[in-house]
Every structure is written in C-alpha cells, then in structure tokens.
Amino acid sequence: MPQVTPSSLGPYFGSNLGFKNYEILTVAHIPKELRKIEPGLMKTKWFDYRSLHPMGAMYLFGSYYATAYQEFYRVAIDAECAPFVRPTKSIDLITTREKLSFWRLRQVVDTLGMPYDFFMSRAMKWYAEQCFRQNAIYAPRPQHISTNEELLADVTVDWEEELEIRLQIPKSSRFRSENFAGHEDQLAYEDFIVGQIQSRHHPVYALKAALYQHEVLRIERAILDFDARTVTEAIAQVCEE
Structure with missing residues (x-):
C-alpha cells in the first residue's frame, strides 16, 4: 500500500x-x-x-x-x-x-x-x-x-x-527525469506526457518544454516516441537560447 x-x-x-x-x-x-x-x-x-x-x-x-x-x-x-x-x-x-x-x-x-x-x-x-x-x-x-x-x-x-x-506537470519531484527509476507510476506519467505532446499540431515546442523546461521526460523516451527531426529541432531550440 x-x-x-x-x-x-x-x-x-x-x-x-x-x-x-x-x-x-x-x-x-x-x-x-x-x-x-x-x-x-x-x-x-x-x-x-x-x-x-x-x-x-x-x-x-x-x-x-x-x-x-x-x-x-x-x-x-x-x-x-x-x-x-x-x-x-x-x-x-x-x-x-x-x-x-x-x-x-x-x-x-x-x-x-x-x-x-x-x-x-x-x-x-x-x-x-x-x-x-x-x-x-x-x-x-x-x-x-x-x-x-x-x-x-x-x-x-x-x-x-x-x-x-498546456502540459500537465506533477508537483512531485519523483516525476522529474533525473529521478526516474522505472516505477510503474513514472512509466505511466511518461505515457501521459508523450500523449499530450503528440496531440499538439507543433509538438517540437511541447517536447522541448517537457525535456528541458520541466524536465519530466527522458531523452531516451523522446527518441523512442518521436521522429528524429522533431527531437533534433527541440534540442536545437535549447541550443539557440
């Protein structure tokens, strides 16, 4: 429990x-x-x-x-x-x-x-x-x-x-990517946030926010669920800031 x-x-x-x-x-x-x-x-x-x-x-x-x-x-x-x-x-x-x-x-x-x-x-x-x-x-x-x-x-x-x-971000730090341990709740949240991002007409901006602003999505998961161009553009936007 x-x-x-x-x-x-x-x-x-x-x-x-x-x-x-x-x-x-x-x-x-x-x-x-x-x-x-x-x-x-x-x-x-x-x-x-x-x-x-x-x-x-x-x-x-x-x-x-x-x-x-x-x-x-x-x-x-x-x-x-x-x-x-x-x-x-x-x-x-x-x-x-x-x-x-x-x-x-x-x-x-x-x-x-x-x-x-x-x-x-x-x-x-x-x-x-x-x-x-x-x-x-x-x-x-x-x-x-x-x-x-x-x-x-x-x-x-x-x-x-x-x-x-808007992306829905948990308050608990256990959902930050740096604290990822493969727990079922963390995996379920990654499914949720990926679904939110994929529903966007322009997912690059949401992906960048999840990866680098809120830090609630691992780059490994992003590579699995998004095409290389989308991931590359999200990273490039951070580099330009």
Missing part, C-alpha cells in the same frame, strides 16, 4: 499521520465496499496522489475542498466573511457526519484523473454560476457534487480543454 506524502504537496491537516494511523482510521471509518475500490484508483488518479495512502489523499482533498468552498463563499455570498468560513465544523473530516460523502467524492475525482484543486475550483465555479442564474444561492456539499452528472460532464470538458492548452 502506498504511504508516501510528497513534500511538494505542502503541509495540510492530516498529512503527517503516517501509514499505521491511516490504516487504523480507514478500517475504523470506511466501509469495506468503499475500501475495495481503492486499488483500481491507483491506476487512474492524478499522478501526484498515487503514492498517497487513500486516507492521506482524503485529507489532501479536504484541504482543496475547503479552499474552493471559501472562494465560492467569496464570490457568491460574502467576500468579507469568506476567509473565516469553513465547510465543516471540525477540520478533521474523518470526525464529521459527511466523512463518507467526502470519501466518495474524492473517489469520483480519482476516477476522472484530475488534480483535486483543478476539479474543486471548477466545480465550485460551476455551482456559483448556477446559483446566479437561478437566484438561489447555497454552498454545495460533497454529495451534491459527486451525484451531479451535468457538473461532472462539464468539468470533464474543462479538463480536456486544459489538457489541450
């Missing part, structure tokens, strides 16, 4: 509880039918989260939910009060009545493969726009979001557009 908490994700409540405590909390609070879903999500969730214990991932997700909730409150309800608003009475999600709703929503986002901050910011923005249209303002709870098929479809479109616009 993965148990790493990448420091690049920053400190957040619950980030330092450790594998043993995560296991105890998970078995004590999460039904078996939900726990059984987790192994499959390790293949679909955003790459930064694949080394996290599911309980650690829920705490991380909760921190992004809280940030997006405050932004919704700022835009739709009361900008002055927003910094002091919390979505739950307790900062510890596992002690709240909505703990399973948070867990399920996090699983939905992991199935979609999106970064938590991207999903939550777009989901709350979607609800804010709906509230203004309907003149009925209310802050969405996790169960509202996870069961709203229209929202999920719209945010998925947003994510697909985001993938077309």
